[in-house]
Amino acid sequence: MLDLIPKTVWLLLPCYTPNNFAVLVGGGKPIDFGKTFFDGKRILGDGKTWRGFTGGITGGVFTANLQFAIEKLSGVAIYSSLPFSEFFILTFLLALGAMLGDLCGSFIKRRFGYERGASFPLLDQLTFLIVALILASTFPPFWKLFTIQVILLAVIITPALHFGINYIAYRLNLKEVPW
């Protein structure tokens, strides 16, 4: 059970990292091209850009390949237990799904009238994960690594990790608020 937590985090890095890369490289044209939805509010908002979306996916794929290399060097075989082509498609789908899920989250936030950047607890931390898992699960090799226990643990630890990391950042005075 205990070693299931680091294993789950390791498996999830290709969907955790895309948003960080999006923050780094984001900017420029918004994905919704500034358009509003039927409710008069922005479809997605200025926080979702083409550069962030593509850079995020690229960043997730980059992270996964780094993980593959680390596994090969250290002799641990999690992702590297798969043939390279399966590993590549699986982690690409995780990164793509994370960025698509992030768009779904923003779409829902705009419909509820939340401004860009406003925090919406649980939606912010889970939509990206759930869409990533659903998309990747359509690729059968997913089930070789993502057991039911891993999936359940993923849904529990992702918000916990998020709040934990934000709390540490707050205590270190890196953030104004603990969430």
Ligand code: CTP
């Ligand atoms: N970002 C981007 N393109 C994306 C996702 C993120 O450019 N597809 C960048 C934006 O600069 C964004 C930042 O990463 O402001 C943080 O991402 P996120 O927290 O997902 O967006 P928010 O600005 O909080 O917007 P929203 O309220 O829609 O979640």
Ligand code: MG
């Ligand atoms: Mg945000």
